[in-house]
Amino acid sequence: xxxxxxxxxxxxxxxxxxxxxxxxxxxxxxxxxxxxxxxxxxxxxxxxxxxxxxxxxxxxxxxxxxxxxxxxxxxxxxxxxxxxxxxxxxxxxxxxxxxxxxxxxxxxxxxxxxxxxxxxxxxxxxxxxxxxxxxxxxxxxxxxxxxxxxxxxxxxxxxxxxxxxxxxxxxxxxxxxxxxxxxxxxxxxxxxxxxxxxxxxxxxxxxxxxxxxxxxxxxxxxxxxxxxxxxxxxxxxxxxxxxxxxxxxxxxxxxxxxxxxxxxxxxxxxxxxxxxxxxxxxxxxxxxxxxxxxxxxxxxxxxxxxxxxxxxxxxxxxxxxxxxxxxxxxx
Ligand SMILES: NC(=O)c1ccc[n+]([C@@H]2O[C@H](COP(=O)([O-])OP(=O)(O)OC[C@H]3O[C@@H](n4cnc5c(N)ncnc54)[C@H](OP(=O)(O)O)[C@@H]3O)[C@@H](O)[C@H]2O)c1
Numbered sequence: 001x002x003x004x005x006x007x008x009x010x011x012x013x014x015x016x017x018x019x020x021x022x023x024x025x026x027x028x029x030x031x032x033x034x035x036x037x038x039x040x041x042x043x044x045x046x047x048x049x050x051x052x053x054x055x056x057x058x059x060x061x062x063x064x065x066x067x068x069x070x071x072x073x074x075x076x077x078x079x080x081x082x083x084x085x086x087x088x089x090x091x092x093x094x095x096x097x098x099x100x101x102x103x104x105x106x107x108x109x110x111x112x113x114x115x116x117x118x119x120x121x122x123x124x125x126x127x128x129x130x131x132x133x134x135x136x137x138x139x140x141x142x143x144x145x146x147x148x149x150x151x152x153x154x155x156x157x158x159x160x161x162x163x164x165x166x167x168x169x170x171x172x173x174x175x176x177x178x179x180x181x182x183x184x185x186x187x188x189x190x191x192x193x194x195x196x197x198x199x200x201x202x203x204x205x206x207x208x209x210x211x212x213x214x215x216x217x218x219x220x221x222x223x224x225x226x227x228x229x230x231x232x233x234x235x236x237x238x239x240x241x242x243x244x245x246x247x248x249x250x251x252x253x254x255x256x257x258x259x260x261x262x263x264x265x266x267x268x269x270x271x272x273x274x275x276x277x278x279x280x281x282x283x284x285x286x287x288x289x290x291x292x293x294x295x296x297x298x299x300x301x302x303x304x305x306x307x308x309x310x311x312x313x314x315x316x317x318x319x320x321x322x323x324x325x326x327x328x329x330x331x
Pocket of ligand 1: 010
């Protein structure tokens with residue numbers, strides 16, 4: 001395979017961002033888009049210059065011209081969209097969070113392994129060069145003792161929720177809420193860099209419909225602790241920081257690190273990474289492309305072990321704060 005032809009699921013702004021990121025990857029061709037409505041699909045296809053529109057998902061998957069599917073539907077639909085795409089022998093790039101819970105994820109991983117198709121979760125920082133700068137410089141701050149990862153962003157959909165509307169992102173029916181939407185960006189690097197915690201304590205600020213609007217987690221690693229903070233009800237000007245006995249690393253945005261400052265004891269602080277050549281989304285798509293064209297079925301950077309570890313943390317946080325999704329009852 002030298003070219004990857006993609007079918008897209010979903011027509012929201014993130015799908016547009018994905019297509020824009022693909023423009024810098026010559027091996028990718030966007031073949032078609034699936035939308036629930038002809039009107040939305042055609043409008044999206046026209047704007048993004050996509051040749052084929054499907055209003056029937058199976059019909060898109062039946063097209064042998066499509067090699068891979070990018071799934072950007074609401075979280076609760078990831079499982080059925082990925083499951084069916086695997087059934088039709090497609091490789092998958094699925095938006096975060098992979099699924100609603102571990103049961104669903106384990107089921108998909110088993111299927112992807114069985115069918116020998118690449119399946120990857122679109123967790124953009126993992127492939128960003130700035131994230132690798134963090135990894136490479138971690139040894140310079142000595143034994144890590146405290147981690148504070150923070151991502152708080154006032155949601156553009158929150159005013160609608162306050163007015164009594166029911167936007168998808170605050171609706172438990174869609175396996176949504178602050179943890180699944182943005183808390184995950186703090187959890188991923190923490191598990192990737194420091195492994196699974198020995199235990200965790202969690203708190204959530206829940207909205208009237210039972211979904212979490214914000215939350216905090218304390219990971220106990222015994223020799224260090226991590227404080228995770230996330231919210232969709234307020235902004236924050238705090239960044240994130242990894243603190244060691246010999247210094248610290250300050251990260252501007254944990255979901256999309258750009259500017260990283262290394263502060264070593266007794267030395268001038270140093271900016272070790274500033275700016276990116278491409279859009280942050282480019283790097284995960286580049287990784288997906290490289291892994292697939294190399295003929296591999298799992299990315300080292302986006303291992304199933306890591307995805308499963310993160311999903312088990314999401315499950316445990318929700319168990320502790322009692323955020324329950326309809327999808328939890330289904331499998
Ligand atoms: N990586 C990132 O930076 C990033 C950023 C934002 C979102 N995301 C992820 O991308 C995914 C989509 O998020 P979003 O906020 O774009 O979601 P969304 O707007 O609620 O829905 C995405 C698309 O799914 C379809 N859809 C909407 N409601 C649906 C329903 N009730 N049933 C079936 N399909 C429905 C719509 O397409 P049609 O109307 O055309 O069918 C819509 O464009 C989520 O998993 C989210 O976590 C990632």
